[in-house]
Amino acid sequence: MKKVILSVLAMGLTMGLMAQTKVYNGAEPMKFNANAPKTAGIVYPATFNDCASVEEPFLYTQDGQSIYLAITGTNAFGDLAYGQRYQGANYTITGVAAVLLNASIDGTEEDMAAVVYDANGGNIGNELARVGFSTADLPDMVAEEDFELKQFTFSSPVSSSDFLCVIEVPEISISEDGSQLLGNLAFVGSTEIDCASGEMSYSYSMVSDAGDYGWVTISEAWGGSVDLDVMVFPIAEGAVGLTDAELNSMSYVYPNPAKDEVMLASSFTISRVEVINVLGQVVFASDVNANSIKVNTSAFAAGNYVAKMYTESGVATKKLVVE
Template structure:
């Protein structure tokens, strides 16, 4: 094991999870110490034991995960005497959002969430031209101490659905529908150090984007998704323009064309989620691509 961390202080910070799919996720972090390697554990939230893996760079590819499941990430410096200081982070794998997916707190369908939780989960449609809707059928968190914030977009810089106050107590959010360009909703939950409750039960689904109906149907395909390089687009109606945006809404690519088939090269893009806006004359379609 490494011998360069004599005191073995855990100076890990800024843990992030990207490229989240139903079965995998990329985890990265910063370390302000002199640690040359780390031990990391990725386990289901309800699991009671940790399996540690040693890595020599501040990143880890978690694979073999379960769909729509919360996971605990635990990181510590790899020292001769393992540090008792463990940095912990919570994330959830994606799921079939447009297929009526159940959405719970970390306690699942029948359990309670735990103290000192803080996690953010962004849900984006997995079907083109859709927007996310969340229908809550049960909601109960510690009033005025624990909060669920719901943002109308892909991160917490977008408008909060309860005017910045979040949802607390037993007043249910009801049905929340995204109005963001990418159709996403972001959920941020925070609990304090005392008292827990049953949390929430909800169903995630998808509805049509405004103006998209059966009379606006266009037959087109795009693949592969996820991708490491190119995205191929084919249609029975002429493509006239393609634009690509990152999760912050910045336009990274724009192409005007007149073709039934084209491809977009993402090989120079960083790993992450990108949003495609495709125009067919006066009609527009939107979808997301995961770049590995």
């Protein structure tokens, strides 16, 4: 098997190239190489702009030796891990959650892992905790399943105030003749609303022609042209004295904008959620007693909403957009 060389180009909007691409907040969409034949090995999401939302990926195949991915750290080789950095209070971390989807190309199973690393001012350091799982544990895009939030619990909690939550993904490979993908393609969801923390999103990527791998921010890898939050976050014990900013940074909305359904989640146990429209009316409310809940938004009027999550550490408030 060969290591697959990936290539992604940021291009202007090309009419008809990806009909489902959307422009949010006036941002210019990013595009794949327009000359790439959509016959094998091409992966791209239905929703993809400069904040790189990955919500509905589509899989193609190609008879050449290059495939094209929506997000890849240095835009040179397939990434081996994706992570999101968290800073603030000294959190007690019991596990990692992530929005995940896998494309099982040939039915084989491969190992994956959820890991927490010491971030130490952005210099990714020691591994603090790890739990393994399999691609077979994930929803399968080939079987037309969708992204799901998956939680992975460590054998023992760890504490840190500056850390990286990571999902390790299988290495991408193709057949010797370059005609087909092999193994698995694992996706981590990302979101574009409130994506200004893109410097907190990392990939473990090829960083030199010599074949060296290292951690880079995805924004840095794209020369500052991509800003996204990958949906990998800690599961933590309740904390006291958090600021609103800290509490909101540990709470999540995916996908955002939402269409028919949205996931509201927190690193802390949620007792109740409310969704409030611009008139101050509560259009949805439910008790939860978990770290996440899915809300059917198909009957919501298009527009802006506020999602309130009542957690064991306080009330988090997040913006929600419904299309």
